Amino acid sequence: MAIDIFKEYLLPKTKVDYIGGKGKVDVAKLLNGQTLFKLSSNENILGSSPKALQAVFNTVNKLSEYPDRTDERLRNKLSTFYDGELNKNQFFINNGGTSLIDLIERAFLEPRNEIIISNPAFIPYAIFAKKWGAKVIDIPLLGDNFDLNVNGILASINDNTRLIFVTNPNNPMGTHIPKNQLDKLIDNLPEHVILVYDEVYHQYVDASNAVRAYEYVKEGKNVIGVNSFSKAYGLAGLRIGYGYSTEKIARYIAQACTPFMINTLALEAAIAALDDVEFINKTVALNATEKIFIYNELDNLGIQYWKTQANFITIKPEINDEELENAMLMEGIMVRPVASFGAPGCVRVTIGDREANTAYLKALKKIVQ
Structure with missing residues (x-):
C-alpha cells in the first residue's frame, strides 16, 4: 500500500529556536x-536591487491599507520569470528561506517521521524537525569535496522517512553537489519521500555540472526548490522567499499559509526585483x-x-x-x-x-x- 505523505497540520510539540548571527x-x-x-x-x-527600492518608495504611502490577501501577483510574476515552465500554482511564498523550511516541515512531519540531512548543513533543517517531533538522520557529506553520500542516504530511507534536505550550493562550505549525484539520488527515491532542494545561493553558481531544482520539478519529481530574495537581491530585511514544486505538493503546502502573510513592501519589492x-x-x-x-x-x-x-x-x-x-x-x-x-x-x-x-x-x- 502506498504511504500517504499528506496530513493535517499539527501544533508544535516543543519550542526550539534558531539563533542567527550577531546584529x-x-x-x-x-x-x-x-x-x-x-x-x-x-x-x-x-x-538592495534598485528596482526593488523604487517599488518600496512608490508603496510607502499605502501602508495604511492591508496588503494583497494572497500572493497571486508574485506567483504570476514568478511563472513569467521561469519562462512559463512552472505555472503559478507550483509556487508558494513565505517570509524568507528559513520560514519556508519551517513551513515545509510543518506540512509533512509529525512524531515518528524522519528527515535525512547531510552535515555540514544549514542548522534549521534539524532544529525545526525536532520542533515537530521528527527524528533527524545525519548522513554526512564525504571527503574534502563534500560529496553527497547517495548510497548512504538511500540505505537510510524507511517507511517513516518523509523529507531529505540538500543544500546546493552548500551552506556553510560553499561547495556544490554535481548533477550526476543528484540524478542518482532523485531517480531512486520512493514515492513517499520528498527532496527539499535549498538553492538560495544559486545566482552565484558557475560550475558547469550544477543543476537547478526546477529541472527535476519539470519532470514531475517529488522535489521542492527553496529560494530567497535575501541574498543576491539584497532584500534580507523584508523577509520574503519562495518555493516551488509539483502542483500537488505546492498546493498542499500553500494551505498552511495565512491570508495577508506577505507585507505590502516585501510583495512589491520582490515583484520588482525579479526584473532587475x-x-x-x-x-x-x-x-x-x-x-x-x-x-x-x-x-x-x-x-x-x-x-x-x-x-x-x-x-x-x-x-x-x-x-x-x-x-x-x-x-x-x-x-x-x-x-x-x-x-x-x-x-x-x-x-x-x-x-x-x-x-x-x-x-x-x-x-x-
Missing part, C-alpha cells in the same frame, strides 16, 4: 564608531572577481579554505574559531563560526567589495601571523 547594531555599539564590515550573514554588499537583471549581473560579477582576489590572499597566508559556488568563503584557521571571531570583531570585521552547522573549527566569511575584503584580509593576517 550589526549591537556590535557597532561596542566599537565606539570604528568602521565595521559585516561579513557574517552573506548579505549583498551592494545593498542588471543588478543581479553586477552582483554576480563582483562576487566572481572578489573571490579570486581572496583565494590568492588566503593562499599567501597558508590558510585552509574551500573554493565557493556561493557569496562566502569558509576557512579553517589554525586558531580556535571563536577566538578568531572575537579577534576579528576587535578589528571591525564580523565573521561567522559554523561549528553548529556541522563544520567544527570553520569560519564562514561573506565575500564583500574590495574595501571590505581588503580590511578582512588585513585583519586576518594580523591575527594569524
Whole structure:
C-alpha cells in the first residue's frame, strides 16, 4: 500500500529556536564608531536591487491599507520569470528561506517521521524537525569535496522517512553537489519521500555540472526548490522567499499559509526585483572577481579554505574559531563560526567589495601571523 505523505497540520510539540548571527547594531555599539564590515550573514554588499527600492518608495504611502490577501501577483510574476515552465500554482511564498523550511516541515512531519540531512548543513533543517517531533538522520557529506553520500542516504530511507534536505550550493562550505549525484539520488527515491532542494545561493553558481531544482520539478519529481530574495537581491530585511514544486505538493503546502502573510513592501519589492537583471549581473560579477582576489590572499597566508559556488568563503584557521571571531570583531570585521552547522573549527566569511575584503584580509593576517 502506498504511504500517504499528506496530513493535517499539527501544533508544535516543543519550542526550539534558531539563533542567527550577531546584529550589526549591537556590535557597532561596542566599537565606539570604528568602521565595521559585516561579513557574517552573506548579505549583498551592494545593498538592495534598485528596482526593488523604487517599488518600496512608490508603496510607502499605502501602508495604511492591508496588503494583497494572497500572493497571486508574485506567483504570476514568478511563472513569467521561469519562462512559463512552472505555472503559478507550483509556487508558494513565505517570509524568507528559513520560514519556508519551517513551513515545509510543518506540512509533512509529525512524531515518528524522519528527515535525512547531510552535515555540514544549514542548522534549521534539524532544529525545526525536532520542533515537530521528527527524528533527524545525519548522513554526512564525504571527503574534502563534500560529496553527497547517495548510497548512504538511500540505505537510510524507511517507511517513516518523509523529507531529505540538500543544500546546493552548500551552506556553510560553499561547495556544490554535481548533477550526476543528484540524478542518482532523485531517480531512486520512493514515492513517499520528498527532496527539499535549498538553492538560495544559486545566482552565484558557475560550475558547469550544477543543476537547478526546477529541472527535476519539470519532470514531475517529488522535489521542492527553496529560494530567497535575501541574498543576491539584497532584500534580507523584508523577509520574503519562495518555493516551488509539483502542483500537488505546492498546493498542499500553500494551505498552511495565512491570508495577508506577505507585507505590502516585501510583495512589491520582490515583484520588482525579479526584473532587475542588471543588478543581479553586477552582483554576480563582483562576487566572481572578489573571490579570486581572496583565494590568492588566503593562499599567501597558508590558510585552509574551500573554493565557493556561493557569496562566502569558509576557512579553517589554525586558531580556535571563536577566538578568531572575537579577534576579528576587535578589528571591525564580523565573521561567522559554523561549528553548529556541522563544520567544527570553520569560519564562514561573506565575500564583500574590495574595501571590505581588503580590511578582512588585513585583519586576518594580523591575527594569524
